[in-house]
Amino acid sequence: PDSPLARWTKSLHSLLGDQDGAHLFRTFLEREKCVDTLDFWFACNGFRQMDLQDTKTLRVAKAIYKRYIENNSIVAKQLKPATKTYIRDSIKKQQIDSAMFDQAQTEIQATMEENAYQMFLTSDIYLEYV
Amino acid sequence: IDSEDDLLQECISSAMPKKK
Secondary structure, X not given: OOOHHHHHHHOHXXXXXXXXXXXXXXXXXXHOOOHHHHHHHHHHHHHHOOOOOOHHHHHHHHHHHHHHHXXXXXXXXXXXXXXXXXXXXXXXXXXXXXXXXXXXXXXXXXXXXXXXXXXXXXXXXXXXXX | OOOHHHHHHHHXXXXXXXXX
């Protein structure tokens, strides 16, 4: 009952907390050309754990912004304009906060749960693994 | 100094689930 596969179908969160699950989901998203959404999700988690005193943290915030939000990438398209503006302004003012990507991550996660995650659970990549 | 890409990659990797 508590096999990895049972956990994967429980929630997106359980899937992403499992190494094999996250890896398989990533392979699926690569094929669907939306792997950036998953990388962004993990980047948000990684960023939240960073030390705000470390000068590296501002550089990482800028890197996340540049790579996923500033351009018209798949992540940017799924975010609300207000969310993007908030992050842009925080970076501009160099007001770095551990929670500054939380809202964006929540929005991306909701979209993943509704779309990619459901598609994954019926995909041949998943069914073959099962 | 690490490049921006390296920093981003490091950040993503740090959040990935580890082997059990």
